[in-house]
Amino acid sequence: MRHTVNYGTQKLDVVITRSQRKTLQIEVHPDLSVRVIAPEDAAIEDIEQKIIKKGRWIIKQQIYFEQFLPRTPKREYVSGETHLYLGRRYLLKIRMASTNSVTLKGGELWVFVRDINNKQSVIHTLTAWYYRHANDHFKAAIQKYMDSFKKYHLETPPWEIKRMTKRWGSCTPKGKILLNPE
Numbered sequence: 001m002r003h004t005v006n007y008g009t010q011k012l013d014v015v016i017t018r019s020q021r022k023t024l025q026i027e028v029h030p031d032l033s034v035r036v037i038a039p040e041d042a043a044i045e046d047i048e049q050k051i052i053k054k055g056r057w058i059i060k061q062q063i064y065f066e067q068f069l070p071r072t073p074k075r076e077y078v079s080g081e082t083h084l085y086l087g088r089r090y091l092l093k094i095r096m097a098s099t100n101s102v103t104l105k106g107g108e109l110w111v112f113v114r115d116i117n118n119k120q121s122v123i124h125t126l127t128a129w130y131y132r133h134a135n136d137h138f139k140a141a142i143q144k145y146m147d148s149f150k151k152y153h154l155e156t157p158p159w160e161i162k163r164m165t166k167r168w169g170s171c172t173p174k175g176k177i178l179l180n181p182e
Helices: 044-053 055-066 119-148
Strands: 002-007 010-019 025-028 034-039 082-085 088-096 101-105 108-113 159-161 169-171 177-179
Touching: 002 044, 002 055, 010 044, 010 055, 025 055, 034 044, 044 055, 082 119, 101 119, 108 119, 119 159, 119 177
Parallel strands: 010 034, 088 108, 159 177
Antiparallel strands: 002 010, 025 034, 082 088, 101 108, 169 177
């Protein structure tokens, strides 16, 4: 059940779920949503009071998670829009060339393609560049941390770059590490 609780001048939108439990649980998720799991017999007024009591913590968590939300609109892959690379913004410049390539110059990300009107070519060229650079950075980071564990004689685990919509990375049951290039 959706519910809104006034906390000072702010409104906290929460989803209340009832469960066979004795205590109330408040969860703040990375998408800034708030979920309350309450005992089946809890009065709505009691639930609201608990939410108000935890209001400061809820807002603090939402502010923390806001930094991880997408900071940029959906990409159009046209000259003039900004793209992120290693946490910095770069202005995209698309130019015609005899071979497809990408170059980082100052605050600009130059994409050279045979046909500047072919959006898929621009996307493919830039994505391949991101993957190559992500591979280099992840390889260096994994090696750096594996060196810290030399005394345990551990082997470097298998790993792969995989675009995931809701995760930064994960590990399969067989020990393979999956890393998000984003």
